[in-house]
Amino acid sequence: MSFYDQIGAEGEIVVSSRARLARNFTEYPFPGHMTEREEQLVLDLAKGALDHYTYLPVNTMSPMNASALVERHLVSRELLSGTGPRGVLLSEDESISVMVGEEDHVRIQALCAGFAPETALKQALEVDRILEQAAPYAFDRKLGYLTKCPTNLGTGLRAGVMVHLPMLTEQGAIRDLMASLNKLGFIIRGLYGEGTAAQGDLYQISNQVTLGIAEEEIVSRLEQVVGSILTKEEELRRQYQKMYPMRLMDRCQRAAGLLATARILTQPEAMKLCSHVRLGLSCGCLKGIPMAEMNRLLFEMQPGCLVSQAGEERTYLNLDQMRADMARQIAQKAVLPLIES
Amino acid sequence: MKCQHCGNNEAEYQYTITVGNHQIERYLCSVCAKQLGYKTGNADLSFDQLFSDFLNTKVQKQASEVVCPRCGSTWAEIQGSGKVGCAECYQTFSDRLLPYVQKIHGTVVHVGRAPQAETVARKAEGILSRLQAQLDAAVEEQNYEQAAIYRDEIRALKGGMEQ
Numbered sequence: 001m002s003f004y005d006q007i008g009a010e011g012e013i014v015v016s017s018r019a020r021l022a023r024n025f026t027e028y029p030f031p032g033h034m035t036e037r038e039e040q041l042v043l044d045l046a047k048g049a050l051d052h053y054t055y056l057p058v059n060t061m062s063p064m065n066a067s068a069l070v071e072r073h074l075v076s077r078e079l080l081s082g083t084g085p086r087g088v089l090l091s092e093d094e095s096i097s098v099m100v101g102e103e104d105h106v107r108i109q110a111l112c113a114g115f116a117p118e119t120a121l122k123q124a125l126e127v128d129r130i131l132e133q134a135a136p137y138a139f140d141r142k143l144g145y146l147t148k149c150p151t152n153l154g155t156g157l158r159a160g161v162m163v164h165l166p167m168l169t170e171q172g173a174i175r176d177l178m179a180s181l182n183k184l185g186f187i188i189r190g191l192y193g194e195g196t197a198a199q200g201d202l203y204q205i206s207n208q209v210t211l212g213i214a215e216e217e218i219v220s221r222l223e224q225v226v227g228s229i230l231t232k233e234e235e236l237r238r239q240y241q242k243m244y245p246m247r248l249m250d251r252c253q254r255a256a257g258l259l260a261t262a263r264i265l266t267q268p269e270a271m272k273l274c275s276h277v278r279l280g281l282s283c284g285c286l287k288g289i290p291m292a293e294m295n296r297l298l299f300e301m302q303p304g305c306l307v308s309q310a311g312e313e314r315t316y317l318n319l320d321q322m323r324a325d326m327a328r329q330i331a332q333k334a335v336l337p338l339i340e341s
Numbered sequence: 342m343k344c345q346h347c348g349n350n351e352a353e354y355q356y357t358i359t360v361g362n363h364q365i366e367r368y369l370c371s372v373c374a375k376q377l378g379y380k381t382g383n384a385d386l387s388f389d390q391l392f393s394d395f396l397n398t399k400v401q402k403q404a405s406e407v408v409c410p411r412c413g414s415t416w417a418e419i420q421g422s423g424k425v426g427c428a429e430c431y432q433t434f435s436d437r438l439l440p441y442v443q444k445i446h447g448t449v450v451h452v453g454r455a456p457q458a459e460t461v462a463r464k465a466e467g468i469l470s471r472l473q474a475q476l477d478a479a480v481e482e483q484n485y486e487q488a489a490i491y492r493d494e495i496r497a498l499k500g501g502m503e504q
């Protein structure tokens with residue numbers, strides 16, 4: 001069970017919400033300036049405080065399994081490239097992940113389905129309260145929580161949502177959106193792939209400013225900003241459906257057909273088709289596939305996830321074939337609504 | 342005038358702080374001011390001061406290479422990576438880091454949560470400065486009986502804070 005198995009508020013557009021807190025213990029220098037023994041002490045500290053969590057040591061696991069953790073948004077790519085003892089502590093339902101030994105001593109992350117950044121913040125803060133009992137945090141009255149990178153000072157909070165914006169993308173509005181979000185202290189970036197060339201029309205929107213603004217205020221501004229983006233995306237979808245109903249129907253149903261019959265699917269192609277199917281499900285051009293299964297597919301068809309699911313003993317894997325197998329099972333549930341002519 | 346925090350040293354700095362919805366003045370020695378997290382050298386952290394710090398950095402850099410006593414980072418290293426080596430770097434290089442922080446966040450003053458221990462300490466300090474103000478007022482009014490009560494309360498509270 002994972003966040004992507006559930007559909008939260010505004011689930012047709014918002015896949016997930018996330019809150020991440022950067023924290024350091026005052027006793028030790030920051031990662032990169034610690035001895036291996038100190039790294040181990042910080043790790044033991046976090047493990048001891050969260051002894052009901054499962055610890056996954058990233059430095060000793062296979063690169064593909066580690067990569068799967070990144071694809072499922074449980075750890076950052078930066079954690080994998082570090083050295084020394086480091087890993088992630090996972091809550092049972094995987095909604096909370098605490099990275100140890102990334103850029104900061106600990107990075108507490110809470111993930112929720114749908115549009116629920118406030119809930120994510122609350123959950124992250126609960127874990128924060130547990131960890132601060134273990135050892136005092138590096139904190140300064142003026143600068144707030146002290147972090148290795150000054151961009152995280154103050155609250156140390158990065159709150160974000162993962163959104164599916166096929167219509168805003170098609171209208172070429174993302175670049176404009178990027179510019180105006182930047183003025184508000186927010187950033188939008190493609191989830192897989194860089195900048196505007198986002199695969200699957202999926203984006204991450206999060207705050208950039210962490211200092212001089214309280215946690216709740218960051219979250220409520222995020223909610224406002226994302227709220228207006230959702231309104232725009234929904235409006236564009238309605239307009240398009242009104243003007244070109246057949247074109248929309250064709251695009252979504254054709255994509256479902258391809259996904260339901262393909263034997264080989266590259267990652268970019270699958271992402272593109274999934275985007276059309278998601279759109280189809282949300283505007284009634286397609287039925288029968290639960291949105292949660294589409295979300296699951298988005299994550300689990302990534303290369304690392306495919307390999308780790310297949311198991312280590314498989315020596316030869318055709319990922320594109322495995323991806324197609326996975327997609328077919330889900331897309332075959334598609335039901336095409338009757339068209340009144 | 343004596344420092345309002347330790348009561349021992351001569352007060353060197355004057356701060357205006359807001360307690361609840363009114364502003365109060367505090368007089369502190371340099372040791373306590375630093376310990377309580379006040380910026381010493383200039384009581385008010387104005388933008389002009391920030392910029393002059395910024396302008397002065399070139400001169401300072403040539404004078405001698407500052408090294409963080411805790412982690413050994415130099416300013417060149419911090420500038421190169423954009424990241425500091427430890428929490429103390431923020432003090433060691435505050436004159437150079439603050440303008441940078443100001444640029445990124447548009448402010449250098451944290452608003453929001455604090456660790457629980459910090460919250461407790463702050464609350465006690467708030468009570469303390471209120472008591473101090475009441476004590477001052479009682480002395481002003483020559484109400485020494487009342488002043489003695491405030492003084493004892495302050496002592497008790499300080500004793501508790503040290504533990």
Ligand SMILES: [Zn+2]
Nearest residue numbers: 344347370373
């Ligand atoms: Zn003093």
Ligand SMILES: [Zn+2]
Nearest residue numbers: 409412427430
């Ligand atoms: Zn340092």
